[in-house]
Amino acid sequence: MNNKNKTFIDKLRSSGLRPTNQRVEISKFLFNRKKTFHFTVEELKNSMNLKRSKKISTATFYNTVHALKSAGHLKEFSLENNTSYYDTNITSHHHFFDNGKVIDIKSDKITFQKLPEAPKGKKIKNVEVVIRLENNN
Amino acid sequence: MNNKNKTFIDKLRSSGLRPTNQRVEISKFLFNRKKTFHFTVEELKNSMNLKRSKKISTATFYNTVHALKSAGHLKEFSLENNTSYYDTNITSHHHFFDNGKVIDIKSDKITFQKLPEAPKGKKIKNVEVVIRLENNN
DNA sequence: ACATACTTTAGAATAATTATAAAGTAGTTA
């Protein structure tokens, strides 16, 4: 096992998952890239399985993505189409939504002048902004 | 038809819907209340049908809610559970999310110091903030 | 009251996701 795989395997182990072949490939596919990756499980499955002779099963994709998410290696978000989206950028940040397309906005691009207090007994876990876009005229 | 029903019927007509009995009852149930109402179609169906001997069908709930939403009388939003939620408060506003519970935040409770530009050829349709809450340890 | 186009409804179909249980594999132990 070469060193390049180390980080992917660590993400799996810290998610409570044994690094099986399938999982290591999924983890590589997700995290071995420069830019943030936004995806649905179905999209992930299709793009990985397209190139493979031996397909990875749907259940394995769901299990792996869920475990990575629970461990905090992926972030889940929703559009208005009853599908879960995941984001490899787990730092607190914001989004443009442009007809189903999602673009990250770095956290420091948005600052607040005024924010409400949390209700009694509660505290703020995080604040996320969605800026919906439409075409110019 | 008394005057009280007028506004509910108007909402239906302006959504391109004939004011049938079922639709008028749904519209009343949704809009004849002081406070904003957040719901899923399933919740709406269950709470209305519980009291009724003659049930309104699922398809009618979906059709009516969709038409009201398309006409701008309801606003749709999503949590992370692959279900569509609707909000009778259609004014631009923000939300607290507290473990599946949703609380409105008036628009003027949040103001921005800095917001990013829209990408080229696009403009901002709206900006919505979600403040996630957790319990005070 | 008639005609017609729109509605309602039960039930089938679809899409995303979760559950099941049999066959396979990783990691430990002898």
Added chain:
DNA sequence: TAACTACTTTATAATTATTCTAAAGTATGT
């Protein structure tokens, strides 16, 4: 290394939210 045990993978069934379909019913203009 062999054997064991617990964890995995997989195909398939089940579930949930939603949409579709087509037959029977109703609103609305004349």
